[in-house]
Amino acid sequence: MSRAFRRRAIILLSILVGGAVGAASFTFAYAKGTSYLTDDPAACANCHVMNEQYAGWRKASHRHVAVCNDCHAPKAFLGKYATKALNGWHHSVAFTTGDFHEPIRITARNREVTEGQCRACHEDIVQAIDPAHGQAPAGASTPAAQEPISCIRCHASVGHPEE
Amino acid sequence: MSSTAPSEARSLRRRVLALYIAVGLVSALAIVLVIALLINISQRKHEAKNPFFRVVELTDDTVDPEVWGKNFPLQYDGYKRTVDQVRTRYGGSEAVPRTPTKADPRTVVAQSRLEEDPRLKTMWAGYAFAKDFREERGHAHMLEDQLFTERQQVTQQPGTCLNCHASVYTAYKKLGDGDLKKGFEKLNAMPYFEARRNVEHPVSCIDCHDPATMQLRVTRVAFMEGMARLKASQGIQNYDVNRDATRQEMRAFVCGQCHDEYYFQGKEKRLTYPWDKGLKIENILAYYEENGHKDWTHAETGAPALKAQHPEFELWNQGIHARSGVACADCHMPYERVGALKISDHHVRSPLLNINRACQPCHHFSEEELRSRAEAIQERTFNLRNQAMDALVGLIEDTKAARAAGKSEAELAPVHALQRRAQFMLDFIEAENSMGFHAPQEAARILAESANISRQGQILLRDPKFQPQLPGQPPPKAGDASAAPGNPASSTPEKPASH
Numbered sequence: 001m002s003r004a005f006r007r008r009a010i011i012l013l014s015i016l017v018g019g020a021v022g023a024a025s026f027t028f029a030y031a032k033g034t035s036y037l038t039d040d041p042a043a044c045a046n047c048h049v050m051n052e053q054y055a056g057w058r059k060a061s062h063r064h065v066a067v068c069n070d071c072h073a074p075k076a077f078l079g080k081y082a083t084k085a086l087n088g089w090h091h092s093v094a095f096t097t098g099d100f101h102e103p104i105r106i107t108a109r110n111r112e113v114t115e116g117q118c119r120a121c122h123e124d125i126v127q128a129i130d131p132a133h134g135q136a137p138a139g140a141s142t143p144a145a146q147e148p149i150s151c152i153r154c155h156a157s158v159g160h161p162e163e
Numbered sequence: 164m165s166s167t168a169p170s171e172a173r174s175l176r177r178r179v180l181a182l183y184i185a186v187g188l189v190s191a192l193a194i195v196l197v198i199a200l201l202i203n204i205s206q207r208k209h210e211a212k213n214p215f216f217r218v219v220e221l222t223d224d225t226v227d228p229e230v231w232g233k234n235f236p237l238q239y240d241g242y243k244r245t246v247d248q249v250r251t252r253y254g255g256s257e258a259v260p261r262t263p264t265k266a267d268p269r270t271v272v273a274q275s276r277l278e279e280d281p282r283l284k285t286m287w288a289g290y291a292f293a294k295d296f297r298e299e300r301g302h303a304h305m306l307e308d309q310l311f312t313e314r315q316q317v318t319q320q321p322g323t324c325l326n327c328h329a330s331v332y333t334a335y336k337k338l339g340d341g342d343l344k345k346g347f348e349k350l351n352a353m354p355y356f357e358a359r360r361n362v363e364h365p366v367s368c369i370d371c372h373d374p375a376t377m378q379l380r381v382t383r384v385a386f387m388e389g390m391a392r393l394k395a396s397q398g399i400q401n402y403d404v405n406r407d408a409t410r411q412e413m414r415a416f417v418c419g420q421c422h423d424e425y426y427f428q429g430k431e432k433r434l435t436y437p438w439d440k441g442l443k444i445e446n447i448l449a450y451y452e453e454n455g456h457k458d459w460t461h462a463e464t465g466a467p468a469l470k471a472q473h474p475e476f477e478l479w480n481q482g483i484h485a486r487s488g489v490a491c492a493d494c495h496m497p498y499e500r501v502g503a504l505k506i507s508d509h510h511v512r513s514p515l516l517n518i519n520r521a522c523q524p525c526h527h528f529s530e531e532e533l534r535s536r537a538e539a540i541q542e543r544t545f546n547l548r549n550q551a552m553d554a555l556v557g558l559i560e561d562t563k564a565a566r567a568a569g570k571s572e573a574e575l576a577p578v579h580a581l582q583r584r585a586q587f588m589l590d591f592i593e594a595e596n597s598m599g600f601h602a603p604q605e606a607a608r609i610l611a612e613s614a615n616i617s618r619q620g621q622i623l624l625r626d627p628k629f630q631p632q633l634p635g636q637p638p639p640k641a642g643d644a645s646a647a648p649g650n651p652a653s654s655t656p657e658k659p660a661s662h
Contacts, residue, residue: 009180009183011188012187013183013186013190016186016190016191016194017186017190018186018196019190019194020190020191020193020194022195023197023198023201024197025196026201027197027200027201027204030201030204030205031204047207047503048207048211048503049500051505095207096200096203098502102499102500102519102520103520103523103524104227104517156527162525162566163522
């Protein structure tokens with residue numbers, strides 16, 4: 001391999017790698033990538049899919065005390081960013097391919113996260129009525145009684161009512 | 164050592180070369196993917212910015228939907244898909260191939276309801292519907308299916324039929340020199356095939372939308388008049404549907420322009436909705452009793468019979484969805500996302516073919532659960548309909564036998580009155596396009612009462628002193644016609660039977 005060839009190869013590689021990094025950075029900025037690292041609820045409506053949820057949140061009682069991340073991501077730093085990364089990946093794949101269920105539905109994992117966040121903020125009240133802490137009560141005999149108490153089953157519209 | 168050095172150097176160079184190539188390829192691929200993603204994101208951003216681009220100027224005379232489709236390609240795409248023939252368990256149409264003839268060039272039709280259930284021929288004996296009656300197909304077929312039905316060959320249809328089978332708004336305006344009502348009256352009075360020359364398209368964009376603002380509007384004179392008379396019966400004078408209806412009401416009224424019970428009034432064959440006393444079936448029957456209208460004389464019994472049309476609007480009005488403020492368009496044209504846009508699905512069809520968008524925005528259950536709920540309602544209605552049909556056929560057979568045995572028409576008149584009523588009630592649910600789903604309990608009530616009236620007719624044939632009991636008489640005064648919640652159907656309690 002001649003020195004000239006190696007130099008040319010390095011220049012070509014630099015262009016390609018630089019181009020990739022540049023295009024990726026531009027796309028990241030153009031798609032308001034950094035906004036996803038913040039707690040701004042508007043970021044969740046960046047791709048318009050959650051416009052209705054966003055509009056609902058703006059009219060709902062929780063807007064004064066909670067943003068999307070307060071209910072949909074765990075509080076701990078690691079859990080929060082793991083959840084954001086996982087959901088970010090799922091959402092971007094779903095929206096880019098256009099392959100997702102309409103109306104959009106919460107996944108089992110995210111439902112658990114939300115249930116946990118309800119309990120985290122409302123601990124004082126919930127403790128009195130929820131001895132199982134999201135677990136099935138011990139010694140429950142019927143299948144219905146074995147289900148943990150779900151906050152959002154009854155308070156479904158608390159975060160973002162549909163109308 | 165000196166002998167191995169060159170070969171080691173060569174293999175090292177090869178590895179470096181391979182690494183260069185690999186990094187180069189990966190970077191190139193990354194660039195391609197990132198740019199593809201960038202273009203996708205950019206497209207979505209642009210889609211969200213402009214809901215539509217004005218490519219052509221639409222006027223109040225633009226009848227061709229293809230021209231509207233240039234400004235609204237997504238809605239037009241959906242509109243065109245109404246050619247689809249898909250069935251659900253209790254409705255929809257199947258594509259049945261047929262050999263085209265000179266009189267009827269269609270190569271595909273829908274399944275014949277008369278072959279599926281020959282009792283319908285008995286019910287409609289002597290009327291054109293006993294000759295040809297098929298499952299209704301999508302909006303795209305409305306004009307040709309009416310043009311080529313065998314009913315056209317056994318009877319002279321009036322131009323009135325086109326009110327709902329064609330895009331007639333511009334034709335009305337042209338015939339009436341700008342006066343919609345005058346044009347409506349002119350077209351009604353024409354024979355069908357002469358009237359047909361004035362129209363070109365099946366229901367089109369202009370029949371529901373104002374071309375300048377895209378607002379929904381009612382273009383059918385019969386609906387404007389029928390609704391004004393209905394509102395007058397509720398104490399609201401000078402009701403103008405295009406001025407007074409709410410946006411959500413319009414999302415039902417534009418459909419109600421055609422999907423309802425009607426009759427042709429007088430020799431001018433003026434299209435009229437029998438809503439003067441309200442929208443419930445008893446209100447409609449009371450209206451027909453008062454004006455003595457009959458659609459035909461039953462060939463086997465001599466009864467002055469009524470043919471129910473397709474009272475989707477009236478039945479929906481009695482159901483829980485109407486009561487909750489859910490309009491036709493919410494289920495039959497639900498919002499859909501196309502890229503970043505949210506549009507109404509103009510592929511009008513059964514919600515059972517689109518459960519996620521039609522039902523799941525409100526009902527948070529699985530598609531299977533929702534389908535089985537709807538089909539359970541339809542199955543129950545279907546079973547009741549069959550029982551009511553058997554009862555009616557029983558009454559018709561018994562009346563035939565009584566006539567053959569020499570009973571006079573005067574003696575049979577009270578029996579005819581019961582047949583007329585039972586038959587209309589059964590036909591009301593039979594002709595309605597939801598197999599009871601639009602108002603399940605009301606549909607069940609109507610069918611049960613129909614069977615009961617037919618059976619009373621059979622008793623009356625055997626015992627002329629028998630006193631029939633008609634439930635729900637006299638009818639409540641008001642019917643609701645509102646897609647807004649909290650509009651009770653009637654504040655007048657139903658009185659018990661007076662006979």
